[in-house]
Amino acid sequence: MQALFTQGISAPALSGRRSIVAVAEALRRAITTGTYAPNERLVEEDLARSLGTNRAVVRGALAYLEHEQLVVREPNRGARVRAFSPAEAAEILETRAALEVLVVRRAAERFDIATARACTAIVAAMRARHAEHDLAAYTELNTQFHRAILACAEHGTVVRLLTLLHAQAVRYQYRTVLVPGRAARSLAEHEAILAALLAHDADAAESAMRAHLDSVIATVRTIAEPRHLG
Amino acid sequence: MQALFTQGISAPALSGRRSIVAVAEALRRAITTGTYAPNERLVEEDLARSLGTNRAVVRGALAYLEHEQLVVREPNRGARVRAFSPAEAAEILETRAALEVLVVRRAAERFDIATARACTAIVAAMRARHAEHDLAAYTELNTQFHRAILACAEHGTVVRLLTLLHAQAVRYQYRTVLVPGRAARSLAEHEAILAALLAHDADAAESAMRAHLDSVIATVRTIAEPRHLG
DNA sequence: CGCTACCGTCTTGGCGCCAAGATTGGCAAC
DNA sequence: GTTGCCAATCTTGGCGCCAAGACGGTAGCG
Numbered sequence: 403m404q405a406l407f408t409q410g411i412s413a414p415a416l417s418g419r420r421s422i423v424a425v426a427e428a429l430r431r432a433i434t435t436g437t438y439a440p441n442e443r444l445v446e447e448d449l450a451r452s453l454g455t456n457r458a459v460v461r462g463a464l465a466y467l468e469h470e471q472l473v474v475r476e477p478n479r480g481a482r483v484r485a486f487s488p489a490e491a492a493e494i495l496e497t498r499a500a501l502e503v504l505v506v507r508r509a510a511e512r513f514d515i516a517t518a519r520a521c522t523a524i525v526a527a528m529r530a531r532h533a534e535h536d537l538a539a540y541t542e543l544n545t546q547f548h549r550a551i552l553a554c555a556e557h558g559t560v561v562r563l564l565t566l567l568h569a570q571a572v573r574y575q576y577r578t579v580l581v582p583g584r585a586a587r588s589l590a591e592h593e594a595i596l597a598a599l600l601a602h603d604a605d606a607a608e609s610a611m612r613a614h615l616d617s618v619i620a621t622v623r624t625i626a627e628p629r630h631l632g
Numbered sequence: 633m634q635a636l637f638t639q640g641i642s643a644p645a646l647s648g649r650r651s652i653v654a655v656a657e658a659l660r661r662a663i664t665t666g667t668y669a670p671n672e673r674l675v676e677e678d679l680a681r682s683l684g685t686n687r688a689v690v691r692g693a694l695a696y697l698e699h700e701q702l703v704v705r706e707p708n709r710g711a712r713v714r715a716f717s718p719a720e721a722a723e724i725l726e727t728r729a730a731l732e733v734l735v736v737r738r739a740a741e742r743f744d745i746a747t748a749r750a751c752t753a754i755v756a757a758m759r760a761r762h763a764e765h766d767l768a769a770y771t772e773l774n775t776q777f778h779r780a781i782l783a784c785a786e787h788g789t790v791v792r793l794l795t796l797l798h799a800q801a802v803r804y805q806y807r808t809v810l811v812p813g814r815a816a817r818s819l820a821e822h823e824a825i826l827a828a829l830l831a832h833d834a835d836a837a838e839s840a841m842r843a844h845l846d847s848v849i850a851t852v853r854t855i856a857e858p859r860h861l862g
Numbered sequence: 863c864g865c866t867a868c869c870g871t872c873t874t875g876g877c878g879c880c881a882a883g884a885t886t887g888g889c890a891a892c
Numbered sequence: 893g894t895t896g897c898c899a900a901t902c903t904t905g906g907c908g909c910c911a912a913g914a915c916g917g918t919a920g921c922g
Contacts, residue, residue: 421905422695445873456907461874462692465652466699471792478874478913490789496734497789504730559720559727562701563793651875675903686877691904708883708904866921875912882905892895 440485499615656693670715729845
């Protein structure tokens with residue numbers, strides 16, 4: 403009777419983990435995957451019911467996500483899903499660029515065979531999906547590629563920060579790839595990064611990564627600001 | 633009667649702000665300023681009493697700070713103050729370097745007269761405190777200098793991330809400056825950064841900042857790992 | 863007919879209680 | 893003398909209730 407009206411979030415995810423963090427992660431997932439739209443109100447009791455928990459936990463999770471900039475909370479007025487403007491997305495990507503450059507340098511130095519194989523496979527798959535115009539799958543592989551490099555760099559601090567930034571800007575990842583010609587350029591850029599990594603050339607990897615993210619930023623900047631709320 | 637036994641934290645800070653965030657910030661301050669030592673246990677009820685609030689709020693704040701890596705929480709075992717090893721501190725500083733470079737470039741481009749005056753004054757004060765061997769004041773000015781540059785860059789995303797990183801590594805800031813000869817080198821490095829900024833030379837500012845932080849990282853690496861807990 | 867003030871409702875903010883798990887100390891057995 | 897077990901205690905985990913503030917609709921007044 404309790405978990406029947408699970409509208410919004412399928413509640414299973416929080417098995418075994420600590421509640422506030424678990425609820426926050428479930429909520430983050432729901433937000434980044436679009437279950438909750440930008441500016442949508444997040445009512446504590448509804449969320450508590452959806453997730454099979456109580457309001458105190460939800461409130462903690464909302465504070466948690468506010469800290470991540472994924473929700474905005476106003477005193478006595480509740481929380482809503484944070485909406486990022488293209489300008490903010492560009493700023494986030496700029497920051498991400500600075501960190502990804504650090505990561506890709508480290509990755510180039512310690513690029514092992516397993517990672518090389520994984521990355522090569524991912525880029526091959528990206529090429530295939532691009533040829534088939536399957537942009538959703540392409541975007542997913544894009545994320546996987548960056549994640550593989552990140553894993554190879556073994557840098558906990560940067561992993562954490564990049565995860566934060568990714569959650570904030572992921573919505574724009576789906577939008578940029580829809581810009582005509584963007585997917586083709588993106589593919590070429592990823593191939594350049596991979597080539598540099600395979601050559602263990604940190605400098606080349608850095609400039610390839612920088613070029614890639616500058617290109618993404620430029621694309622985001624072309625996306626028009628959404629209509630002013632009135 | 634309620635606020636009398638305020639042992640640990642002086643409770644005034646949380647006036648007017650939302651509770652979980654306010655409590656988390658008070659706690660963060662207490663941790664970074666050393667009121668609570670690394671590995672010290674943080675008992676929810678004690679904190680609630682100290683801060684004049686209830687356990688639910690404290691729990692939220694602890695989750696919040698766990699996300700910031702300032703506390704560690706184990707299921708059913710409570711929270712403790714996170715202890716950072718020198719290796720982790722070096723990693724954090726590496727990350728900070730990547731972001732500070734981004735910031736200092738922007739700052740060099742938009743370095744206005746007010747900021748120039750402020751930074752010049754700060755560096756002058758650093759020189760004076762260094763001459764007087766007042767390392768505590770020197771360290772405080774050091775933080776102020778970086779904060780002034782950060783403010784000038786007007787980059788919300790990076791501000792947030794650098795604030796996080798600063799809170800994590802601040803303990804080491806006090807330790808590095810105690811290394812013989814470190815303060816003098818630090819002063820020279822800051823003067824180089826200031827000179828580059830005054831000249832609006834982004835490239836010079838970047839390399840000066842990079843040199844500065846590399847130097848800090850090298851110093852942190854010389855600090856011995858603390859005794860293994862036994 | 864339009865504006866304002868009031869009232870009801872909804873949601874957040876704050877708090878305390880009860881149950882479950884972990885830790886520690888004492889006690890007994892080997 | 894040492895070791896293992898058990899119980900008391902402490903702390904966390906989870907939950908619901910009550911008060912305060914914001915929002916919206918309606919009625920009354922100008």
